[in-house]
Amino acid sequence: MVKDEVTKYKIACYTSPVESHWANTTRADALSWLNHNGLPNGREEYWKYTNPLSFNSSKLPVKNEIDPSYKKPIFDDINCVKIVFVDGILDLENSDDLFMAGIEIEPLAKANKNEDHWSLGYFGNIEGASQKVVKKTLASLNTAFATEGLTIKITDKVSKPISIVYYHTNEMSEALIHHVIKVEKNAHATLLESGGISSRSNCVMELSLEENACLDHIRVQGRSHERESITYIFSNLEANSCLKSFTLTVNGRLTRNEYVVNINGENAKPHVGGAIVGDTGFSHDDTVFITHSSPNCESRQVFKKVLRNGAKGVFQGKILVKEGAQKTDGYQISQGLMLDNDSNFLAKPELEIYADDVICSHGSTCGEIDPTALFYLTSRGIPKSEAQDMLVLAFLNEAIDEISSNEIQEIISKRLLDWMLKRHKS
């Protein structure tokens, strides 16, 4: 019944929750898909550059240190509605009042018990549909067993950002988190995520953007050096909707961020991007799959990775333009900046196009700091280390520019500068 031993042991770590009929059915479907296909192994093309084995492990992650200097959440100075998770478990006591005009937030466990909750038809469905193209059984595992997470329905233009703050306090914790987010017609919101979730985490976010809906998503992943994270963002976009999702990753032993974007209406604009900086033992993978099924849409993928001391950066990005999706504008750039000779950047850009009137571009580069630019800066009196920082930040700027809010752009740039200053000390 179960495909392999690894999958069997992993499944044995969890119990299936008993919820509403529809949630039970969805979870059973996900589990059966997982049983049938098994967890990923290093032999699949989809996992060519990143080894999934530690995500599959049924043992708890190795004890890892929690960096105490980052207890102050990065977005603390922004006026927002704060929702707290500690080691992957929702902490309502330390969260703000979830009641706010234009928005309905509920814990996933509560929503899934409700026989006619709005998330019926979304939970597990957006994720499930994407499995037909490429199987993603770690996401199936999440859908089958995750009881932590939020359902968020945005019904109007929301005045304050929603900020999900994760605290990592247990050195050997593992978390499954599953968020379901629906942005209704003409609604608009900003969603922030920050902090270390747990030692090992598997997070799924299912997003549905209706006509004219707009979501700005900015995520700052935990910077504990030993953590392992796999994240999935599954999204459906209707006509004239706009999704901007940006992720900052500073350190972490193993990160795989997957984005699956389906464009189902005209003039939709999904933009995904990331600024990534990593050091010794760092492995970071962005895997993106954008499907254009409607004409006149614009998608962008902008990923920039700064690597040193043997760090590894991976990018797998695909744009699929279906027949009839004319006037598609697809842009994809992935670049690695190596600060030494020991690091790796592995990129696999893909375009698959079945329409004859489209603009699709992909670029992938890998290089070192431009010595001519460095000399230009230092010849004006800027000390070498500072000049290097300026060039590193300049390299990352194209990705940071994907963030709509200037205030948040500045916060992100500052966090990156901190990383660079720390780098000089080490």
Add this chain to the structure above:
Amino acid sequence: MLNINNLNVELEEENKKILNGVNLEIKPGEVHAIMGPNGSGKSTLSYVLSGKDGYNVTEGTVSLEGEDVLSMESYERAALGMFLAFQYPVEIPGVGNMTFLRTALNSQRKANGKKELSAAEFLKIVREKAKSLKIDADMLKRPVNVGFSGGEKKRNEILQMAMLEPKMCILDETDSGLDVDAMRLVANGVNALRSKSRSFLVITHYQRLLDHIVPDFVHIMAEGRIIKSGNAELALEVENNGYSQLLAECG
């Protein structure tokens, strides 16, 4: 001001000798021009003086106001007062021109024990100087040299020079790629900076720049050495007769 003594330099990567014993003394307030055919080592001299990587100094010394320049990093030389206006100013996407200028100026002020300028103080000075070089505010906001025309790039070099107020300015083929009007504008910018305490080393192929920036001395460089020195008339001689006759004479 600047003393170059028997400077011998080779390329780090290919062991190729470029400078073969350059001697030059520039006193405060003087303007020296170096002319010479392609490949004579003019640009290498400017790079070695400003501290670019990739060159080995095998012999000789360089001092600026008595300080040993060759043992310093390029940013330290800048803080001491060395400035190179690049033949090809570098485009740096992602770094704003203003941020660059302010960081450079404040780095030098910090190195020299002066108080760093606030954003407002800096803005006031830069606007004033930019105006006299006909650099509009938009150019200051753009990334360093990105999308600048040839003339704009060279004016931006002179603006940096005006902001940083160096003691020893090296102009490496500042006239290349400029039309007559742009050249006049740049030359006026340079002339405005001439003073008793500031010296210039102007590297050029052609005499016409020297019509606008009139030098006190002209040196002819060939095969990594200065083969002849004279006054401004030497430049005219080169213009009229070419280098070959001179090279044959001094060969």
